[in-house]
Amino acid sequence: xxxxxxxxxxxxxxxxxxxxxxxxxxxxxxxxxxxxxxxxxxxxxxxxxxxxxxxxxxxxxxxxxxxxxxxxxxxxxxxxxxxxxxxxxxxxxxxxxxxxxxxxxxxxxxxxxxxxxxxxxxxxxxxxxxxxxxxxxxxxxxxxxxxxxxxxxxxxxxxxxxxxxxxxxxxxxxxxxxxxxxxxxxxxxxxxxxxxxxxxxxxxxxxxxxxxxxxxxxxxxxxxxxxxxxxxxxxxxxxxxxxxxxxxxxxxxxxxxxxxxxxxxxxxxxxxxxxxxxxxxxxxxxxxxxxxxxxxxxxxxxxxxxxxxxxxxxxxxxxxxxxxxxxxxxxxxxxxxxxxxxxxxxxx
Amino acid sequence: xxxxxxxxxxxxxxxxxxxxxxxxxxxxxxxxxxxxxxxxxxxxxxxxxxxxxxxxxxxxxxxxxxxxxxxxxxxxxxxxxxxxxxxxxxxxxxxxxxxxxxxxxxxxxxxxxxxxxxxxxxxxxxxxxxxxxxxxxxxxxxxxxxxxxxxxxxxxxxxxxxxxxxxxxxxxxxxxxxxxxxxxxxxxxxxxxxxxxxxxxxxxxxxxxxxxxxxxxxxxxxxxxxxxxxxxxxxxxxxxxxxxxxxxxxxxxxxxxxxxxxxxxxxxxxxxxxxxxxxxxxxxxxxxxxxxxxxxxxxxxxxxxxxxxxxxxxxxxxxxxxxxxxxxxxxxxxxxxxxxxxxxxxxxxxxxxxxxxxxxxxxxxxxxxxxxxxxxxxxxxxxxxxxxxxxxxxxxxxxxxxxxxxxxxxxx
Numbered sequence: 001x002x003x004x005x006x007x008x009x010x011x012x013x014x015x016x017x018x019x020x021x022x023x024x025x026x027x028x029x030x031x032x033x034x035x036x037x038x039x040x041x042x043x044x045x046x047x048x049x050x051x052x053x054x055x056x057x058x059x060x061x062x063x064x065x066x067x068x069x070x071x072x073x074x075x076x077x078x079x080x081x082x083x084x085x086x087x088x089x090x091x092x093x094x095x096x097x098x099x100x101x102x103x104x105x106x107x108x109x110x111x112x113x114x115x116x117x118x119x120x121x122x123x124x125x126x127x128x129x130x131x132x133x134x135x136x137x138x139x140x141x142x143x144x145x146x147x148x149x150x151x152x153x154x155x156x157x158x159x160x161x162x163x164x165x166x167x168x169x170x171x172x173x174x175x176x177x178x179x180x181x182x183x184x185x186x187x188x189x190x191x192x193x194x195x196x197x198x199x200x201x202x203x204x205x206x207x208x209x210x211x212x213x214x215x216x217x218x219x220x221x222x223x224x225x226x227x228x229x230x231x232x233x234x235x236x237x238x239x240x241x242x243x244x245x246x247x248x249x250x251x252x253x254x255x256x257x258x259x260x261x262x263x264x265x266x267x268x269x270x271x272x273x274x275x276x277x278x279x280x281x282x283x284x285x286x287x288x289x290x291x292x293x294x295x296x297x298x299x300x301x302x303x304x305x306x307x308x309x310x311x312x313x314x315x316x317x318x319x320x321x322x323x324x325x326x327x328x329x330x331x332x333x334x335x336x337x338x339x340x341x342x343x344x345x346x347x348x
Numbered sequence: 349x350x351x352x353x354x355x356x357x358x359x360x361x362x363x364x365x366x367x368x369x370x371x372x373x374x375x376x377x378x379x380x381x382x383x384x385x386x387x388x389x390x391x392x393x394x395x396x397x398x399x400x401x402x403x404x405x406x407x408x409x410x411x412x413x414x415x416x417x418x419x420x421x422x423x424x425x426x427x428x429x430x431x432x433x434x435x436x437x438x439x440x441x442x443x444x445x446x447x448x449x450x451x452x453x454x455x456x457x458x459x460x461x462x463x464x465x466x467x468x469x470x471x472x473x474x475x476x477x478x479x480x481x482x483x484x485x486x487x488x489x490x491x492x493x494x495x496x497x498x499x500x501x502x503x504x505x506x507x508x509x510x511x512x513x514x515x516x517x518x519x520x521x522x523x524x525x526x527x528x529x530x531x532x533x534x535x536x537x538x539x540x541x542x543x544x545x546x547x548x549x550x551x552x553x554x555x556x557x558x559x560x561x562x563x564x565x566x567x568x569x570x571x572x573x574x575x576x577x578x579x580x581x582x583x584x585x586x587x588x589x590x591x592x593x594x595x596x597x598x599x600x601x602x603x604x605x606x607x608x609x610x611x612x613x614x615x616x617x618x619x620x621x622x623x624x625x626x627x628x629x630x631x632x633x634x635x636x637x638x639x640x641x642x643x644x645x646x647x648x649x650x651x652x653x654x655x656x657x658x659x660x661x662x663x664x665x666x667x668x669x670x671x672x673x674x675x676x677x678x679x680x681x682x683x684x685x686x687x688x689x690x691x692x693x694x695x696x697x698x699x700x701x702x703x704x705x706x707x708x709x710x711x712x713x714x715x716x717x718x719x720x721x722x723x724x725x726x727x728x729x730x731x732x733x734x735x736x737x738x739x740x741x742x743x744x745x746x747x748x749x750x751x752x753x754x755x756x757x758x759x760x
Contacts, residue, residue, distance in 0.1 A: 153409060155415075159715075159717075161715060161716075161717065163716075167716070170638035170639075170716070171638070171639070171714075171715050171716040172638050172642065172716050173716060174715060174716045174717055175717065176717055191715055200558065200559065200560065203492075203494050203495070204494075204495050204496070204497070204558075205492055205495055206486075206487060206491075206492055206495040206497035206498045206501070207483075207486040207487065207489070207491055207492065208491040208492045209486075224482075224486065225478070225479070225482075226477060226478065226479050226480075226482050226483035226486055226487070227477055227478015227479045227482075227483075228473075228476075228477055228478070228483070228497060229418040229419060229476070229478070230495070230497055230554075232415075232418040233418055233419060233555075233558060233560065233561065233709075233710075234558050234560055235560055235714065236559050236560040236714050237560075237714055237715060238415075238416065238560075238713045238714040238715050238717070241415060242408075242415065242418060242478070243407075243478075244407055244408045244409035244413065244414070245398070245405075245406070245407035245408070245409040246398045246403075246404050246405075246407060248404075268398040268399065268407055268478075269398070269399060269407065269408060269478030269479050270478060270479070322715070323559075323714075325559075326559045326560070327559070328559075
């Protein structure tokens, strides 16, 4: 009796265990069937030929051409068409032999849309010295010129905001429309896309039109954006802009060096934002704002490269990020004050 | 096949019956149609001209929406009407769970109200959408299930279809002289109740999980939405029932419906006001969180958007007034006074759930700059157009249901 009872208990226990296992298995398979398939597909798709062959320096022709590159070729034609239409207007106005007409046509011919893939192992970051920044907004200007930002709605990717020294910590009482700078007791904080490690804007996009590239740049696909503006609402730094009207372009001021995820002539009603000049940085350059800054407040570079200026800087200074409580882990660092005392083993 | 034909006939019957009516009714429909056509024209060919006509001018820049206030009047109508839609479930519950015969008579009206409210919400989103054509292709792919918009899209469409089915089914049964079967109603209730709560919850979830907007970043947002929704939806229905009673002499609803609905309104309204109080306390008592405080100070004391402060105080004043009037015994004895309370409630919640809900998140932008928002004329006209298209539908649905009810009676 006791033995039977005991075995009964064991049986029941085993049965229950088996039931749970079966259930768990079912759940797991359901899980796999419902959710993981897409993830798997993506993983499979990611390992392309270029990775097996060892990377960036191997140029693959024909079959190896990525989707992006194909699209970039099409985009080149499209951009040229838009540009020539605008150039036509200039030529009609000023005559075919006018210098502006010739310059415009020359610019349009030079348009090339790239689809440069991210450099392997790179992780970009930018740092800005608040002591140096004088609030001159030359970075804004350089950014607009470089990135073919629309001229007709006053849009800028970078906002230089003037805070009181006390207001800086809480980001309170700032203004972006100051006339005279620098003023005593004020601090000037250029704010653009922070290229966060945990970007809320990417999480909220209903169609995956925006994502984070392996090199840390958050990009937008202008051909996929449906213009819901949810990402604009979700950005804790107010860094995203929306094309509220059809962007105007001036062929004379056009930057013909374009990247498909960056400074194309934008279509109407899509979101856009700073891409750290993806058309320059992917080719080893620095963003236009870094180049334009007259006081050298900005530093850009690859965090994973031990000799890069940004790495050296971050080792030498105490830096902070805006809104650390948001948990977004920005890759845009601010610092001020003197450098930390050099460590014994540091340097030479 | 026979059943299908029956339902097709019912749908035709609904529309044929709905447009029939006297001179005044036809004039009303004509007026609504003119406003609807004008509003939709403005949306398609003026505001969205760059998309639909490929023009250089036009665009969302014509609206008050800007860099710091990406969502304006259209989205505010979305948040408001989704609440009205959610509340249809209260009547279904009263009717079928508590088996109240008088409530069963008005349930199809609540269902029709839910359908039209949801159409306004979808309209509101679409009018605010930059690229509606692209969205029709991209949204159904559900590429990012982490985005609340995908979930909202799903629940809204499901609930809209569920309500439409229930309405058509009820009219069909009545038209053919058959009782509304419990075999249909019970599964329908079980499926649709979570969706009713779901549409509003998910709408709140769109806003409340964003660190960027501290004024909206509160877990109380969804409960607050539901509470005020359960006040505004029944209030609107009560007003409409009263209008129906006045215009159609044969249509009579028992006074108990008014009284019970008033109780629902009062309880929900009190809860809503209590939630507002809780939020105010959270921010103004100790909190030192700068942005949240700045946004709510701008909401309650006035800031860069004065309209927001006015709307917020309208909500508090009308809400408190409705509750106080509602608990006075003399006010509860007559239909007219109850309808007045319902109207006050509706206006109060309308003020709160439209712009006063979403603008606090935008009034101070995430990096501390003041925002500006002014409703542009085109926004008013497009909104009126959107509402008109839907009120036409509601007039048709309600009229055909009421005439069916009078002709065939209700067999529950």
